[in-house]
Amino acid sequence: MSDARQKLKDAQGRIGLLAKASPDLFAGFSRVSKAAAASGRMTAAQKELVAVALAVSKGCEDCILYHVDAALRHGAEEADLVEVLDVAVEMGGGPAVMYGAKALEVLRALREGSKT
Template sequence: MSEVSEKLKDAQRRIAALAKASPELFGGFARVSKVAAASGSFTSTQKELMAVAIAVSKGCEDCILYHVDAALKHGAKEAELVEALEVAVEMSGGPAVMYGAKALEIMRALQ
């Protein structure tokens, strides 16, 4: 298992621990997440790429791991991720460059 896959598994374990510790809170969050990720005017892939761009802008590596993985599961391509990262960099500058590079590295490691 790659280092990136291990980091993703670690993040998923932490989320599961919080869900177990606070099932009511997590149940609400899970419902919000399900609605937010569902296809509508935007596809689920596009929504996951938006989430990656926001995670990059916010500097949340675990969020990047989670949403890159979800984007891949919905069929996202590297070129699409790069376009989303371009928007994140436009909106967040230098820090987004650093986290955007992590997002690209994560996608390549998870493919």
């Protein structure tokens, strides 16, 4: 298992712990997440890429892992991510450069891990 895949699994485990500890809160959050990610005028992949940009601007590494993985599962390509990271860096400055680089690294690691 790749390091990125293990980190994603660990993050998902932490989410599961919170879901068990606070099921009502998590049920509401889960409904919000599903509604936000549903395809509409934008595809699910595009919405996940927006989430990556927000995660980059907020500096949330676990969010980057989760949403890069979801974007890949919905068919996003590396070039799509790079375009979104360009905007995230424009809006977020230096810190977004650092987290944007992490997002690109995660995408490549998850993509390579799925080929093995």
